[in-house]
Amino acid sequence: METFEQVRVRRPELERFVAELLLRAGARRDGAEAVARATVDASARAFDTHGVRLVPHYVESLLSGRVKAAPEMRFTRQAAAVGRLDADDGFGHLASYRAVEEGVAMARETGIAAVAVARSSHHGATGCYTLAAAQRGFAAIGMTHSDAIVVPHGGLKPFNGTNPISFALPVAGEEPMLLDMATSSIPLNRVFLRRASGQPLPPEVAVDGEGAVTTDPHQAVALMPLGGAEFGYKGAGLAAMVDLLCSAFTGMAHGAALPPFTGTEESQPVALGHFFIILRPELFQPLALFNSRVADFLADLRAQPARPGARVMAPGDPEREAQADRRANGIPVDVATWTALRGLAARKGCVMPAAVAES
Amino acid sequence: METFEQVRVRRPELERFVAELLLRAGARRDGAEAVARATVDASARAFDTHGVRLVPHYVESLLSGRVKAAPEMRFTRQAAAVGRLDADDGFGHLASYRAVEEGVAMARETGIAAVAVARSSHHGATGCYTLAAAQRGFAAIGMTHSDAIVVPHGGLKPFNGTNPISFALPVAGEEPMLLDMATSSIPLNRVFLRRASGQPLPPEVAVDGEGAVTTDPHQAVALMPLGGAEFGYKGAGLAAMVDLLCSAFTGMAHGAALPPFTGTEESQPVALGHFFIILRPELFQPLALFNSRVADFLADLRAQPARPGARVMAPGDPEREAQADRRANGIPVDVATWTALRGLAARKGCVMPAAVAES
Known part of the structure; x- marks a missing residue:
């Protein structure tokens, strides 16, 4: 973000x-x-x-x-x-x-x-x-x-x-x-946001008008x-x-x-x-079995050991945390x-x- | 390959x-x-x-x-x-x-x-x-x-x-x-093949036993x-x-x-x-419309301009070319x-x- x-x-x-x-x-x-x-x-x-x-x-x-x-x-x-x-x-x-x-x-x-x-x-x-x-x-x-x-x-x-x-x-x-x-x-919008912030793009996510790979958001025109x-x-x-x-x-x-x-x-x-x-x-x-399989998957995934400073999350988990903040604070x-x-x-x-x- | x-x-x-x-x-x-x-x-x-x-x-x-x-x-x-x-x-x-x-x-x-x-x-x-x-x-x-x-x-x-x-x-x-x-x-098998050939792995495709990113096929144990x-x-x-x-x-x-x-x-x-x-x-x-939409997609994709030495291909195209060779030569x-x-x-x-x- x-x-x-x-x-x-x-x-x-x-x-x-x-x-x-x-x-x-x-x-x-x-x-x-x-x-x-x-x-x-x-x-x-x-x-x-x-x-x-x-x-x-x-x-x-x-x-x-x-x-x-x-x-x-x-x-x-x-x-x-x-x-x-x-x-x-x-x-x-x-x-x-x-x-x-x-x-x-x-x-x-x-x-x-x-x-x-x-x-x-x-x-x-x-x-x-x-x-x-x-x-x-x-x-x-x-x-x-x-x-x-x-x-x-x-x-x-x-x-x-x-x-x-x-x-x-x-x-x-x-x-x-x-x-x-x-x-x-990345979405194209990320390129525009990086133009404003001046930060370079990650490698190998965008190309310039000639189709050459670039990390310069001002040169990038396509993904x-x-x-x-x-x-x-x-x-x-x-x-x-x-x-x-x-x-x-x-x-x-x-x-x-x-x-x-x-x-x-x-x-x-x-x-x-x-x-x-x-x-x-x-x-x-049967719904009970379905639910328990889903719960096992999510619990086991979220319990995985992570790199220092990282956490292993399930799809949508980062957004869910932001959602809690937005519910509280707008x-x-x-x-x-x-x-x-x-x-x-x-x-x-x-x-x-x-x-x-x-x- | x-x-x-x-x-x-x-x-x-x-x-x-x-x-x-x-x-x-x-x-x-x-x-x-x-x-x-x-x-x-x-x-x-x-x-x-x-x-x-x-x-x-x-x-x-x-x-x-x-x-x-x-x-x-x-x-x-x-x-x-x-x-x-x-x-x-x-x-x-x-x-x-x-x-x-x-x-x-x-x-x-x-x-x-x-x-x-x-x-x-x-x-x-x-x-x-x-x-x-x-x-x-x-x-x-x-x-x-x-x-x-x-x-x-x-x-x-x-x-x-x-x-x-x-x-x-x-x-x-x-x-x-x-x-x-x-x-x-990559598939895990690629790691084994690279051990045999001695070539390094591409960046950010594999980790070693500690979970650290590695390009050394001899250190890589997971993807x-x-x-x-x-x-x-x-x-x-x-x-x-x-x-x-x-x-x-x-x-x-x-x-x-x-x-x-x-x-x-x-x-x-x-x-x-x-x-x-x-x-x-x-x-x-209607099947005629379906077929023409698929044909348009494939023709337009395959006609795209490519980097020097590359060709734009549809999914499965590289394998199809190899298939022709294998049909002819075993x-x-x-x-x-x-x-x-x-x-x-x-x-x-x-x-x-x-x-x-x-x-």
């Missing part, structure tokens, strides 16, 4: 504000609430790159016409365990919560189900939706593709998105376990896949899997053929795909985002949320 | 030999043929670490009683799209081909299906089974856990297996696309997760997903609680889990494996396969 100047805001207050801002920008209530829920949830879990920082971008998407304010989303059950959701160019957040709900309804009977989401838009943190399934007692695998910002292994020009994979699992007696990871080493110069074919291979599930299985174009998210034609829909697989644990194993909003939100609030006549503290 | 002295053998001849050796070691015909098919298939695709090199290990597993020669595998359909295969401590290869077959039968109707395999054993290259599904027009995701040889992120002692993820997809007019990757940067010292939480996160799907969903213990594959109690069954998800493309999209068997096979053949009264050439 990067350090930056920030304002802290309580979660309900922040969620109310984001929803109101989107409503006043023209969104229908369901869309506004889905974006508010997902972005504030991501921020509450310290997934700052995909949290409220993106709200100004979503407001602009709405105002430019890229995202439809009142989409008519259509769900079609194409087989006992397969559904397709046509998101009608609405918010990806609304589409993804809906997809998970439909997947849960199917998997309740069939044990596993897939929902392919078509004609959607950027949905923020994929983990918001797998988490929603896990909170209802289901396991979930979620993926989304995006436009090209990651070079292929050995390549010079962006071809893949950061194409994340998320996996969430219910855990008896505690919050679900949540893995939510880009298939690049490398997870695994770096030698093992990047693994990150790129995972990105290919995500892209194919989100394109060939949804009918959308692959990531590199999508319109760029930022650029000249911001009124054009992005026509993204997402892909969700939902599993009902108790149709695989969610930090960086100053650039706060300023952008203030400008939008003034334009739309919204009351800014009350700040808990500024640091 | 490492270079080593080798013998080359034609595929049918090698497959016949491996099956006969296992039959004479006591395996039932179905198990012998499954092991022969999978190991020779992996070798034919240049997946040498998981190919015929492992045959002596499988013969020993049978002779020691770890793997049952005549298992009674039982498949139970637990929901419309979920099956459980109890492999009865038989060969993991036989169990995995069977699991994929059952998954294909379910997914033909339901669109997606999962098969959780319990009480199994080492199945070699996971890609053999996802490929079998793709050859029948289905897409597949396959995973297996294994005993602990990879340290967790920030940890000192092995906890995860190399826990591979495989994804295969039918491609109209060519071989299926096949991703088959460990969630560590690091994909992503290395800084981003290894991603490889470890994927390994956790694989381990949970192969344990909590199958009823097996997690990887670090499994009996070690090598050690003193080699007659004890390993009680491994595998996990397969099978998808039927044409229940997601499958290479390294000398250590050849010697071990010769010893076993002599003990069991098998005729060694004819060598095409020695180099």
